[in-house]
Amino acid sequence: MKPPTLSLHHHHRLTIPFLHRPTSISLSPSPRVSNAPFTVRMSLKEDGPSVAIVGVTGAVGQEFLSVLSDRDFPYRSLKLLASKRSAGKTLTYENRNYTIEELTENSFHDVDIALFSAGGSISKKFGPIAVEKGTIVVDNSSAFRMDEGIPLVIPEVNPEAMEGIKLKSGKGALIANPNCSTIICLMAATPLHRRAKVTRMVVSTYQAASGAGAAAMEELEQQTREVLEGKEPTCKIFKQQYAFNLFSHNAPVLSNGYNEEEMKLVKETRKIWNNKDVKVTATCIRVPVMRAHAESVNLQFKTPLDENTAREILSNAPGVVVIDDRAANYFPTPLDVSNKDDVAVGRIRQDVSQDGNYGLDIFVCGDQIRKGAALNAVQIAEMLL
Ligand SMILES: NC(=O)c1ccc[n+]([C@@H]2O[C@H](COP(=O)([O-])OP(=O)(O)OC[C@H]3O[C@@H](n4cnc5c(N)ncnc54)[C@H](OP(=O)(O)O)[C@@H]3O)[C@@H](O)[C@H]2O)c1
Known part of the structure; x- marks a missing residue:
C-alpha cells in the first residue's frame, strides 16, 4: 500500500522503432512500451529555438525526446545527431519523420540549443565548436562540470548560476548538467541545507544499470536470462x-x-552549493536494478533540525515527494520513481549517533535518466527561453 503523499508525475513513453525493447520498467503498464502509435503533442513553434540532440540513440538521448514532448517544449526545428553507425536511420517523433545525422563539425549551423549526451570526449571536441557557432550547449557529460566559469546547474537548487545566459543574446555558451547521483542527492539535501546548513554529508549509492547507458541495461537483461537458464x-x-x-x-x-563517481559527489556538491567547506564523502555501488538510483544520505547540520520539520520541508520542496510510511514499512523504491520526474524521499529519521537534532538520515530515489539527466537538461533549456 502506498501512502497518500505519493503523487509522482506520470509520463507517456515513446517507442523508437530501431530500439526494439523498452529501456525502462515501471510498476504499471505504460502506453509507451507498446508498438502502437503514441499520442503526441505538437511542439513545433515558428518562434521557438532550433534544437539539436547529440547522442539521440542513447539512453539519455531517447529520454530527451520523451521529456521535450512531455513538457511541450517549443522548438521550430529538431536535428537528431549520433555516430556514423546510426546515421541514415529514421525515427518518427511528434508525427514527423526524422533521419538521424552523423555528428560533424558542420552540425551546428543555425542550432540555438544543443542537448549533448554522447560522452565526455564528444562533448570536449564538439561542445566548443557548437558554442563558437552561437549555440547554447547543455552538456550531460562530466567534461566541463568543474571548469571555472561553466555553470553547473540544478534548476531547483542553483538557477542563479546561469543568470545572464539567454537565447536572445545570440551568444553561444556552455552549461553543465551535474552527475546524476549528485542531482538526486541534492534535490533532497538542498531544502534541508537551506534551513539548517549541512556541514557534513555521507552518501551511499545503489546505482542502476541505466546510468551506464543502453548497452549496460541490455547486459543486465541478458545476464539475468543467462543465469536463470544456468x-x-x-x-x-x-x-x-x-x-x-x-x-x-x-x-x-x-x-x-x-572512484571518480564518488569524487563527483564531493566536488560537484561544493560547486553547486557554492560552499568549499561542506564535507562530503561517498561510496558508490552498482546494483542490478534496471532504472533509477537509490541513495542513503546522512546529514550533519550546523543548526538543529528535527525530523518532523525536515519532513515538512521536504513535502513542500519542488520536484520532491515524500514516501515515508513507517506503519506500512513503505519507503521509496527505484520502481516507484522509474519514468517519473520527482525524486522520492523517505526513512526520514534523527541520526541517533549524533547528539541533539544535529543529524538526519534520509533515503532518496530518483530516475537518473530523467531528473538525473534529460529532465534536468531540458529544465535548463527552458530557463534559456
Ligand atoms: N545514463 C545516464 O543515466 C546518464 C546520466 C547522466 C549523464 N549521462 C551521460 O550522458 C552521456 C551518454 O550517456 P548514455 O547513458 O545515454 O549512453 P549510451 O546509451 O551509451 O548512448 C551514447 C550515445 O552517444 C552516441 N555516440 C557515441 N559515439 C559517438 C560519436 N563518435 N559521435 C556522435 N555520437 C556518438 C551514441 O550514438 P550511436 O548509437 O550512433 O553509437 C549514442 O547515441 C554520457 O556522457 C554519460 O556520462 C548519462
Whole structure:
C-alpha cells in the first residue's frame, strides 16, 4: 500500500522503432512500451529555438525526446545527431519523420540549443565548436562540470548560476548538467541545507544499470536470462557478473582510493552549493536494478533540525515527494520513481549517533535518466527561453 503523499508525475513513453525493447520498467503498464502509435503533442513553434540532440540513440538521448514532448517544449526545428553507425536511420517523433545525422563539425549551423549526451570526449571536441557557432550547449557529460566559469546547474537548487545566459543574446555558451547521483542527492539535501546548513554529508549509492547507458541495461537483461537458464553470464560492459550481484561503481579508482563517481559527489556538491567547506564523502555501488538510483544520505547540520520539520520541508520542496510510511514499512523504491520526474524521499529519521537534532538520515530515489539527466537538461533549456 502506498501512502497518500505519493503523487509522482506520470509520463507517456515513446517507442523508437530501431530500439526494439523498452529501456525502462515501471510498476504499471505504460502506453509507451507498446508498438502502437503514441499520442503526441505538437511542439513545433515558428518562434521557438532550433534544437539539436547529440547522442539521440542513447539512453539519455531517447529520454530527451520523451521529456521535450512531455513538457511541450517549443522548438521550430529538431536535428537528431549520433555516430556514423546510426546515421541514415529514421525515427518518427511528434508525427514527423526524422533521419538521424552523423555528428560533424558542420552540425551546428543555425542550432540555438544543443542537448549533448554522447560522452565526455564528444562533448570536449564538439561542445566548443557548437558554442563558437552561437549555440547554447547543455552538456550531460562530466567534461566541463568543474571548469571555472561553466555553470553547473540544478534548476531547483542553483538557477542563479546561469543568470545572464539567454537565447536572445545570440551568444553561444556552455552549461553543465551535474552527475546524476549528485542531482538526486541534492534535490533532497538542498531544502534541508537551506534551513539548517549541512556541514557534513555521507552518501551511499545503489546505482542502476541505466546510468551506464543502453548497452549496460541490455547486459543486465541478458545476464539475468543467462543465469536463470544456468548459462555462464556474458560480461561485456562490466568486468564482473552483474545479474544477482552488486559491485563497486565501475568508474576508475583514483589514487586516494575513491572512484571518480564518488569524487563527483564531493566536488560537484561544493560547486553547486557554492560552499568549499561542506564535507562530503561517498561510496558508490552498482546494483542490478534496471532504472533509477537509490541513495542513503546522512546529514550533519550546523543548526538543529528535527525530523518532523525536515519532513515538512521536504513535502513542500519542488520536484520532491515524500514516501515515508513507517506503519506500512513503505519507503521509496527505484520502481516507484522509474519514468517519473520527482525524486522520492523517505526513512526520514534523527541520526541517533549524533547528539541533539544535529543529524538526519534520509533515503532518496530518483530516475537518473530523467531528473538525473534529460529532465534536468531540458529544465535548463527552458530557463534559456
Ligand atoms: N545514463 C545516464 O543515466 C546518464 C546520466 C547522466 C549523464 N549521462 C551521460 O550522458 C552521456 C551518454 O550517456 P548514455 O547513458 O545515454 O549512453 P549510451 O546509451 O551509451 O548512448 C551514447 C550515445 O552517444 C552516441 N555516440 C557515441 N559515439 C559517438 C560519436 N563518435 N559521435 C556522435 N555520437 C556518438 C551514441 O550514438 P550511436 O548509437 O550512433 O553509437 C549514442 O547515441 C554520457 O556522457 C554519460 O556520462 C548519462
